[in-house]
Amino acid sequence: MIYAIGDIHGQIEMLDHALDLITQDGGPDADIVFLGDYTDRGLNSCAVIDRLIDGKASGKNWRFIKGNHDRMFTNFVTMGKQHDPLIAPGLNYLNPRIGGTNAIASYGVTGEPIFAAHTRGELEILLHFQTDQGALTPDQLQQETAKAVPAAHVDFVNNLPLWIETDDLIFVHAGIRPGVAMADQDPEDLLWIREGFLEDTTDHGKLIVHGHTALDAPTHFGNRIDLDAGAGRGGALIPAVFDGRECHILTDNGRVPLTPA
Known part of the structure; x- marks a missing residue:
């Protein structure tokens, strides 16, 4: 299993709550991918980056992607x-x-x-x-x-990759340019894309897991999942767990399946 957390935007309390939910579900050694946008808007960008750096330094199985912010x-x-x-x-x-x-x-x-x-x-x-x-x-x-x-x-931010790939999933901040191999993707698209990606319904071979475009709640679009629930704009930070392409979001009451809308 692999867990994912969307755009944090300086919300340290939300981040700690999301990490607690993941620990309750998958234990202290859970494999977590963070989708970027750790800074800006919220009041605690410094504390968020400290938490991420400290977690990795302590041996947590955490991986990070760079966001446009x-x-x-x-x-x-x-x-x-x-x-x-x-x-x-x-x-x-x-x-x-x-x-x-x-x-x-x-x-x-x-x-x-x-x-x-x-x-x-x-x-x-x-x-x-x-x-x-x-x-x-x-x-x-x-x-x-x-x-x-x-x-x-x-240094932490500057050295982050723009995507992480598994057998079933591609984790990226904003999205991808459809039809373009990952090795040939424009970094600007990986950080910023909306037009040309959000409306595309073709299968990308692997499920794309991204943030960047804030919604009211994590949403499954069939070929992609958007985990940005608007933490930077008064919304929530809702972690997800993946078993292959199967996805659940984590709540205070346990797992909830996330299926295509």
Whole structure:
């Protein structure tokens, strides 16, 4: 059996509850795949990454995939990168909809981003970051954030793979480009894809298990399962267990079968 946890988005209490459910079902040595998006939006990105690093270091059978938010996080920490070209309409990493301000706040860098006036579709540019000690320029903010975020956290994220494959399953953050071999997939698709994947109903050979696109609950679409239940947007974090292609979600009352809608 193999367990999976979808997008966490800084929700440490939800993560701990999901891990407790898995331990109750599969024991302390359960094989768990985490589907990425550990950071942003929620209030405890730092604690989430600490928990994941500590679990792996203690010998847990845990494996991790990189999400698009995780890459945005390290790009901001290391380079001060404010945008990703695949975010429309030009939202800044520190915009509340993206959640970067909460991520860096969990490391002690707190304040309010002040953006230049812009129209929809234009890049949202950070003018300064207002803190209790005064305003930081974008460069100063990046320098403060780089000092606050442990190098181990950056290294953890930067070294994560983009997919994990078993005999029956492919675990990936966003999805795949249908008809393209995994070795030939565009990394941007693995991190960001929606159009061209979500509406596709063809069998991919293996069941695709992903997050990235928030739904009200984990959903089985026949050829794929979306485990993002919106933890980063006020929803839930619901773990799943797989025996081959057969899937159950874990609840406080035990397993519930997850079958094609």
